Amino acid sequence: MNVENWRLKIRRKHNELNSEDLSPVSLTRYSEFSGVKRKRDTLEIDENMSDNSSDFSKRANFSAITSNGINRNLNILNLKPTTTKKIVIKNLKSEPKLPDDFREQTWGKLQEAVLAIQNSRANEYSLEELYKAVENMCIHNMAHTLYNNLHVLIDNHVRRNIEQFLAESMDRFLFLKKMNETWQAHCRQMIMIRNIFLCLDRTYVLHNAQIASIWDMGLELFRQYIMANTLVQTRIVEGLLMLIEKERQGDTVDRTLLKSLLRMLTDLQIYEKAFEEKFLVATERLYAAEGQRLMQELDVPDYLAHVDKRLIEENERVYHYLDANTKPRLIHTVEKQLLTDHVTNILQKGLDGLLEENRLNDLSLLYSLFGRVKNGHTELCTAFNLYIKKRGRTIVIDPEKDKTMVQELLDFKDAMDNIVATCFNKNEKFSNSLKEAFENFINQRTNKPAELIAKFVDSKLRAGNKEATEEELERLLDKIMVLFRFIHGKDVFEAFYKKDLAKRLLVGKSASVDAEKSMLSKLKQECGGGFTSKLEGMFKDMELSKDINVAFKQHLSNTSQELSAIDMTVNILTMGYWPNYPLMNVVLPEEMVKFQEIFSKFYLSKHSGRKLTWQPTLGHCVLRAKFKLGMKELVVSLFQSLVLLLFNSHDELSFDYIKGATNIEDGELRRTLQSLACGRARVLNKIPKGRDVEDNDKFRFNNDFVNKLFRIKINQIQMKETTEEQKATEERVFQDRQYQIDAAIVRIMKMRKTLSHNLLISELYLQLKFPVKPADLKKRIESLIDRDYMERDKDNPNHYNYVA
Template sequence: MSRHSRTSEDRGPNRGGNNEHSYSGIKRKRDTQAEIENMSDNTHKRANFSAVTQNGLNRNLNILNLKPAATKKLVIKNLKSEPKLPDDYREQTWDKLKSAVLDIQKSKPNCYSLEELYQAVENMCNHKMANTLYNNLRLLTESHVRDNIEQFLAESMDRFLFLKKMNDTWQNHCHQMIMIRSIFLYLDRTYVLQTPHIHSIWEMGLELFRQYILQYTLVQTRIVDGLLMLIEKERQGDAVDRTLLKSLLRMLTDLQIYDQAFEQKFLVATERLYASEGQRLMQEMEIPEYLSHVDKRILEENERVLHYLDSGTKYQLIHNIEKQLLSEHVNNILQKGLDGLLEGNRLADLSLLYVLFGRVKNGHSELCVSFNAYIKKRGRTIVIDPEKDKEMVQELLDFKDTMDNVVANCFNKNEKFSNSLKEAFEYYINQRANKPAELIAKFVDSKLRAGNKEATEEELERLLDKIMVLFRFIHGKDVFEAFYKKDLAKRLLVGKSASVDAEKSMLSKLKQECGGGFTSKLEGMFKDMELSKDIVVAFKHYVGNSNNDLSSLEMTVHILTMGYWPTYTPMEVNIPENMVQLQEVFNKFYLSKHSGRKLQWQPTLGYCVLKARFKSGRKELVVSLFQSLVLLLFNLSDELTFDDIKTATNIEDGELKRTLQSLACGKARVLNKTPRGRDIEILDKFNFNNEFVNKLYRIKINQIQMKETTEEQKATEERVYQDRQYQIDAAIVRIMKMRKTLSHNLLISELYLQLKFPVKPADLKKRIESLIDRDYMERDKDNPNQYNYVA
């Protein structure tokens, strides 16, 4: 302790001791010299007063009273000589002080007043007896401390009683030293301050207590073992006397032996305890339960630091817990529990796992790696299994929402986890080439159809945003475009689009993500639909003004630019004469306004509204053109065979079977089939169902589609493949034109950088060979592994 700290104010015994005993009961004599100086500064306030000399005797001071106008002047007359002390003054005074100290140490009442004792100390100090007084006091204190400590050597008592008695001894010692210091305060503030290398009275008491605690190692060992025993009991859930723990640990701190006597043993015991506990509980507990236990242990140890341990112990203590309960088991915790927590969406447990792993070196990195591996494994099971194709996109969206929620709410929006999540999704969604892109396009189609009543416009918009997130991950974006364009064409032509705003919103999102080149054809389709509306209005006006008998039919035509729309296979069918005439009138009308163009009618995309009369009343049937051709035949005949219908309509067998199935075997059976059954056979017969009943006036009869139209799907995939070939050829020529000469490996590397879809090296090699055959490039004669551009 610095000498400066002893000059400030009377200090208490320690943080754990009782500070109630102070010097308030001692009315200390005023410091004579300071008092006289204060008096000389304030002579204008007083006429006369008494001063106290150093030997404690009262002397009268003569004050010169001057005239009011003159300055007052103080003259102090000192004694020419001090009185002589009795020969036995030192012995008598010390005996008096010794008696008082012994009474304090024995907790007996003192026959002398504190003021008298204080005055005796002051007198001895002023007569150069301070050194003897200090040494005598030290010897007396040392004897008392030694006797107090030695009593613990002989006693073999219960450890708790031992600790309690030691605490009482320590508290008594602190209380006694406060009282003793109160008496010897003048000695402490004069002699001790002026003499280097000696302790203050309070520090002397601490030093002596410390000396004998260290000297008698048995006492020290029993204190420390007893403290460790109490802490271990508390860790096991027993209630202990925390006040006793706090007091004794503060004693060790004040005696400056906390580190060497207690802390190291405590930390070793802690490490041993938690090492054993960690091994045992990892085998016995489930991971959520184990994490909760670890968190509880950390809180408990923090409370111990708060209540009775020294704050300097906290770092090493908590580090030991983290090492033994977490660091040593990071891999086991992740392997045993992370997948289950993520599968069960255990957000609270995941949050705790993230917090606890944040305490471990590289804990978050290890967690991130395992999180990434889980996403790849779980996502791959969704994508790879063909049986889950119908639910794939919805499962992917739900899975992405769940993982996003985990990162946001459990992993504190950690950027490392967000990036890992994106990388994992991009990895597994492309494990199955082209199929996810196709299914995402079909999923969008199902949500944008008019029959989709599941969501409001706002919900649909949010869903489209989520779909765009999946779209960013897929590599085969051209596959998505091909299927999306095919489905968009059907929605626009058949009028099945749920909302024009939703369609344009999706188009805008695609344009923002992939650029104008990606959506140029899709935008062209919308332009064609807008132009077709104007053309139809003009055509109706044209028909109304012409002298023909076609006003009973109403026709709507969509003029499609061939480059924008999917390629449809032309199909020649037999159309009723009045419909053919109307087509010819439209041809004449359109070509008169747009010379040089050629119109090609697509019956597969047409639909009609037929008026039908049943026994129950009139109905309107909304049907495809093929369905219309079949139904119109029954105006001329009551019963027809499959061959009769085929001959009359010229519809291809597969398409005709699906058409008849929709009319005779679906929900709205406007035809009867003989024999009954769901499948259409060549020998089947059909007749008009006059008994047909439906509560609706306008009834839509959907055409039966092939299971995901296998032929159409293959055709779409083939178009994608052809488009990719053109893109590969263009990229090769572009690179060779710029480089002139390039090795095979460098050319392949450049192609991987430029192409935006997945491609195999074998496919690239085929395209290179094709370009060589077509003389766009050639092999170097001296180096067959190098290519030259042919200008």
């Protein structure tokens, strides 16, 4: 028979035994191989080994399961072939009888061991022997008595230990150290005692839910004598609060002691009731006083740093010794006393300064701390908005800052954007508030910001602008477009931008065609094609003019007319696209007049039905001038050219003569002579000398003129735009707005047929893209009624009817 069949036979026999009705008896073990004796278990094993297994020598392990569920191993060693073995396990005829003094002797041994542990003495019994003694008492139904006796021992010991803390004269710190030593000793003792009485814990206690485990018994007794004695508990809590207060004041304390005692309160389940509430009250009282005092003493950056430091310290306390469940209430208390109660004062006292000085680290900390406060970010966002409006208004309203307004606005916008991105975590609420604030203050001064932004763009797109590369110029235009979006009166910007663009294109002052077209594309994307249609038309005129000039030069080369060596370039401008320029009839040299006539015939022959009107105010020339030290080229306006050409035949001329010979308007002529005789490049000498041109002045060609450059640009002195030209541009904008209002009113009335005054005004505000006053709208309505586009309702004068 092989080993596997042998095991199956044993298993079948074992199952037969388990099916019998057996009653529990005491367990007796025998180590002999001939048999294993157990509680009413009988097991027989017959084995006939085959002849061919003569060399078989194995160890087999068998398991028999007794009626009380305990596994025992049967070890069979050196099984020899061709032999028969029988193992018989029989019931005891009677249970073994315990000695009469078994309980007293066993408990005495255990009591002595417990006392030795409690008194830190050596124990004469081995741990195995003590464990076996507890097991035997539990097996023989003495667990209840054993548990009660152990309870008495521990109770007496704890009671004696607590009595030493009732003396009031003990120093607080020594009291805490002594209490910690007692607690640590108690824990060690209870662990050792539980190890000995482990069988009691796992049998008797486990099957009696109303009885506390040995460890819980020790905790309950320790808690009972602390809770029962108000003095002991009060001194522990007050001592802990004293140590924590010292640490908050900067002193070094024993954190290990704090951690151990607070863990004791937690284990004893009195942490919240005995300590936490008092601790939070003390914390609130401390930080309330500290917050009031430091808000008066410290600047906002220092105060914020102190609050942040305090929060870090309190988090460390939770990490090192406080219970983790204390953290939410503790941090909330600190935040309330140092932040929540002072939000308004912090913002009023320090936000403007932080923003003004661009204190990024302090602003980041402010944002982080206010995020801990309910509605803290909302309060911060509101104060941020008010600062931007106040600071921006000082830039826009002050006329003395007009020259630097746009650059200051760009710098201010960059600074605020950087703060939102860096310090306010790109919070969308702050971004929207920033935009609203800029839109608010930039429109508090009607039309002026739009005008100055247009002029700023002009200064950056001029050929003389060498401040930036193309990439930097492109980024600058993007920033300018951000300011442009905030402007309500975009038509004002268009009027001034159009006027300046015309000058750049006609005089050739544009820095880059790509930059010009890029700006035009940005405006088109922002405002639509209707806004830029005229501007695009100006570029088309310039491109067509180039083709016309090429054709004209070819035409001249094919004619036999004798012409002076003048290289003339003509720009053909469509009247509707370009600004309106005042007509001025000046006296031109015969050579120029002849060129004009030839060009007019050439152009009108190709474009019949059109009319050419010459604009001398837009002309410019390059003159070759011979001075004593050599030839120079002078880049001048047409008016400057007409004046200088007079000196080809005269050495000295009076103001009146020049005026009569050129027919230039008086004010324009004075500015022209001033630029030639009083500027940096003085090609004329004024007699007498002075900065202003008077009626009796005389002018002489300056043959001694010296300049290191060969080509010299002499700028025309411009009349200040703050008077006539500005008013003229604003008047054109006003006229255009009236046309737009009229068109909008007619469009609405044509669609609605009948409408009340209030509803009509509301519709107009929705459609018009520029700021307008109700009084202006009312005037336009009255004008349309007078012109019979609409009429008042006869039954209800507050309603209007459309007249078809």
